[in-house]
Amino acid sequence: MLYKLSIVRLQQETLSVNNISDRVENSFKRLKIKYNLIASTLAIMYDNNLTCQSNIERKIMGGQLPITQVLNPDLLFKDRLNYHLQCHNIYFLSQIMATDGIRLLTYSDLRIR
Template identity: 35%
Template sequence: MKDIFEVDCKQLQSELLSNKFPLATWNISLKDLQVKHCLLARILALLYDNMLTIKSSGVKVNQIQEGLIPIVEICIHKEIFTNGISKGLKGKNVYFTSQLMSSDSTRLLRYKDLKHRTKINTQDRISSWFKFIETKLIEDPLKSKKVKTDYQLRYNIHSVDTKIDNLKTKNWITTFHDQIGKPIIGRVLDNPNKDKIRI
C-alpha cells in the first residue's frame, strides 16, 4: 500500500510540475483543482478547504533540487493546465525555469533548442505552453529573448531590511535568495533605491 501511495504522489508531483512533494506544499482548493481524475489530489484539496493536513510517515519525500525558480512559482495552478504547460512538460523532468534558459540564466532558449536540452519534440510549430512561459519571462519576445530582471538568476534585485552604510558599486555582498533557498555572493551593480540592491 505504501508503494502505491508513493507512486501516486510522484505521478501527481509530475503532473503538477512541482519540485516538492505534494503533501508538503499543497495549497490548491477543490474549486480550483484542475487534476480531476486523481483521487489523491481531490483528497488533498478537500483537506486544504477544511484547513486540515496529513503527515505521511515512512514515505520518501521526492524533493527535486539543483534547479532555480520552479515553474509553479511563476505560473498559478490553473495556468499550468489551461495553457498546456503540464501536458507539454509532463514526463520531461522539467520543473524549473532555469532548465529553459541559457547557461548564464539571462536569456530564454529558443524553442528548437529545447530538443537538445530537455528532449522535447520541437519539429512542429511553437507550442502554446512555450509562448505562455515566454510572455511570463520576457518583456518583448519579438525584440529579444532576454529574461526580465526579476527572473534573471545572475543579476537579481534583493531587498534588504537593514541600512548598509557606505555601500558602493563593485563592493562584494552576501545575501540570502528566498526563491532558490541559498545564499548568493556577488558584486553590487548599482543601488537604485535605499532598500534595493542589484547584485
C-alpha cells in the first residue's frame, strides 16, 4: 500500500499523466527530484536498462498534450512551478490556454498563488 501511495505521489510531483513505474522516459536525476527512494530506484533501473511491471493503473485523462512535453524540465522544476501546477491539477497544455487557443493564460487568470 505504501508503495502505491509513493508511486501516485511521485506521478503527481512529476506531473506525469502516465503510470510512472511503467514508463520511465527521463532519468529522475535530470528532473531534480531529491530524497525520494522510489524516484532514485527508478532512475537507477532506467540507467541500467531495467524495467518493472506494476499492477497500479493510474492514467490521468483530460487533455491531448501533457504539459511535461511542452515545458523544459529545468523550467518546470524551477521555483517549484511543478508544485503550483500540481496543486491546481494542471497536467495538460489545454488547461492553461486561453479560449482563443493562441496565448497562455496569466497567473491572475488561473488564480495561482
